[in-house]
Amino acid sequence: MPELVNLEVFRYSPEHTPEPRFQKFQVPYNKEWVVLDALNYIKDRTDGSLSFRWSCRMGICGSCGVLINGEPKLSCATFLPSKSSKPIRIEPLRHFPVIRDLIVHIGDFMTKLKKVKPWIIRTNESPLSEGEFLQTPDEMERYHQFSHCINCMLCYAACPIYGLDPLFAGPAAIALAQRYNNDSRDQGAARRMPILSSHDGIWACTFVGECTQVCPKHVDPAAAIQQYKLTAALHSLKSVIAPRGAA
């Protein structure tokens, strides 16, 4: 008889039952299987109504984030534990409204992401004939780490501040803003500042650091926020000392 793994999966189908519940499932243990494989096994063989997001199965698309035993993780990058006596509990990402089963509404994150203008802004475009923008390895190093963000929102599920204050811009949006602020080709730092250096921007962060702990791509959003706090504090100091120069 094959070894079985027990799963407790969060279910919520508002059109059928208004209250969320946990449903128990058993899947065969396979050492090559990740939690996403177990969820797909359930959907294909046991209960086709189970709903969850996934796409690439290789930690790139950022769509399969869930809570696995309370920890925000990518279900495609978390292997099934062998001989697990306790069932594995799978829930939707914390701090987001649930639409159905493991699917959360990501509208709030998408709005915040757009607000910080995470793209290269040029105030004066050069003609194509001048060729590409060259960048030294050191210049690339300044933003490279932050460019690994895949918008999986695990950091939002881990951030207690976002849980307490839904207006907080959040770790990924700030890290991505800093990715472009640190890019030598970008000229949009001043346009991002009013959003980032607002009450609901970096100043809402109390440096808990959970965002960095859970990031599956080893981005350090907590560092991005602290870096930007220094930038914004120096800018603020300059605007007090020389109000015209800093404007």
Next chain:
Amino acid sequence: MRRTPIEPILWSLFSAGGMLSALFIPVLLFILVLAPALGWLPAPGYAQLTSLLSHPLARLFLIALCALALVHAAHRFRYTLYDGLQIKHLNELVNILCYGGALAGSVWAIFLLFTRVAEPRL
């Protein structure tokens, strides 16, 4: 005219307090308490410490260290109260207690360093 937000100023003081405390308080504790207790350094006497503090720069340094360390503690404690006890609605009271406490402690440090220490009790 756009109002200068208070957060960058508070954070700068908080951050300066954290850095100064982390750098100097262990050194001061080592020189004044731990090393004399272990017999590694001679224990500084009252007269020695008073003469050290008679220099205005030494007093200014200690006042800055005390005041910034207190602001650091106040700022951290303020957010601990907000988030830990979920009392953001008592915003004004918490701010007065935390930053007011830091201010009172700083004034007390100034009072001690400029009045008491200035009168050697030999």
